[in-house]
Amino acid sequence: MKDVAAPVVKAARQENSLSVLWRVLRANPLSFLGFLMVAVLGITALVVVVAPGLIIPYGPLQQTMARNAPPSLQHPFGTDNLGRDIYSNVMLALPLDLGIGFAIAGSALIIGGALGLLAGFYNTPGTVGGAVSISIMRVTDIFLSFPSLILALALTRVLGLGVGPTVLAITITWWPFYVRLVRGEVLAVKHLPYVNAARAAGVTENRILLRHVLRNVLEPTIVYFTLDIGTVLVTYSTIGFIGVASKYPGPQPEWGAMLAFYQQTGSANVYPWLVIAPGAAIFITVLAFSLLGDGLRDILDPRTRRAFVRGTITHDPPPETPAPLPVASGAVTDSNPVAPVTVIDTGVRT
């Protein structure tokens, strides 16, 4: 049947997401900076994959005559004790680290998002859906008790060493964050008038979930996902540093393993560029995603949105007829005087 609730949805969302993104970026210079940095990193990674010869002068293991050379025009980030070019190794690691960030956060988004939608939408007590919903949330809560890094580390002990097992291990610890996020968002929107309107108009439940609820949950989830890529990178490279994920030196370098190698071989204090280059690479990459995501989150978070609106963001309803803001998970309201502690989402991973 034709979707009769569409005009309601349309009225609530006067702008499409792209122009909202543009307004948000314009209103927040730091987010804009992050956006530019992410774009540059993405393009560079693409070049490394498609045409490495353009920007990578040496192979990862290629030994040159310059040993322990400080940064120069020929070796922008210097060389190590065997004359391996640090710049080439750092650049070669970029697509791997970015790809891993997207892969892990992406699979966590899909798995956790789907479970979160189910747990949030079909949560009527006493039905099959309600039972499933409760089981999903119990397992999620227990998973959330673990510092992800520690659980992922222990899992790599079981799954084996290398990039693939490490990615799998982190994904296993990562999806619960998305269940919590998406479920909270679904609970916030599922009783809004436009959903009831759609139901009254005879739209089926599944269609309401996919067309009306999912669309409104998507925006905050994507923002969270952006911020998350940086966090995933930190976790992955920490595991690399601990020496489980990848071996350095090797054909496929990775920043964490690289830094660990030069720190443990003890040459870092004499030849600081050996640790500064990979360290700066990971720092800048994570900072780029954090700057981009953090500004976006400020504006999408109802707890801080009001303070941020001040004329720059106008897609909120006009102040004389305030629409009910979705109840932030963890917020204290009249109907929810004591928010359970566990649902306050700090967005920070461990």
Add this chain to the structure above:
Amino acid sequence: MGRSLSDLFVFIAKRLVQLIPVLLGVIVLTFIVTHLRLTGLCNEWYPHAGAQTLANCNAKYGAPLLNQFWDYFSGLLQGNWGASVTGVQVYPAIAADLPATIELVLASLFLMIVIGIPLGVIAAQYSGRLGDHLVRIFYLSGWATPTYLGAVIAAVFVGPALGLPTGGEYSTTIPPFTQYTHMSVLDAMIALNLPYTVDAIEHLILPATVLAFINMGIATRMTRASMLEVLPLDYVQSARMKGLAEFWVMYKHALRNALITTTTVLGITAGGLLAGTVVIEEVFDWPGIGQYAFTAIGGNSSTPNFDGAVAVVIIFAIAVVVANLAADILYGLLDPRVDWR
């Protein structure tokens, strides 16, 4: 509204009871995810081990999962956390290491509170302006710094530059003395020895600062968000109108309400702090449970210690659950709207 002493007792007891299924779940889940795929791994773990060790290992991890769990769980109930392949018991090692980690975590929590919260107030005060942006860059830098990077930079560059020690709990010149608590500063204070205490504090500064810097963003962010929520309220305006200095309006009236959220969030950061100790203790040679975890799990370790790894995961999860519980109770104490019954 029940806020009497007996209500408080019920409030806390209720939460302790709720803890039991979570702890059980933590143990079961850790066991399942770590033991699902173990057959054949013994050769991979112990490539240089003798035939007897391998046979022992295979006998232990080759049994049906349910039997393995029962063995493990009943051992756990009797306080037996297993042993490494070289026969070193897990429990005594962890029990000796835990206080040093608690000391490190408490020290960085202290730093997060005295630095992170005022920064959040400043950011809220100058919301959307330069001060806000500077604070944001500061805490996002901490956030974007992987723990190992911060630790290595502090140990290799910052420590030598400031003349601060970068390894261990005490200088090697200090002779061993009786340690009652295994917390370096506290033990030196119990020994009533000022030079020892100063030495211990100097050793604590760098690891605690790195840990605090990396996790500070949470405290700052939450303080800023809840300050922004509180500042437009009438009572803040009236404090201002009665002529109170802006400093007292901010730190006495507004912050007092804003802190309720921040306190609970600090409890949740316990997980981040604990995970951070794994790398920090290894880099700074801090003899805590983080370093134990690093050696038990780390890929470069010559003596892999699977029982130790599993135990560490369980203990870290329990620590997080307990910290969340403490935060939950603290929230109930601080927010007068919470009904204790």
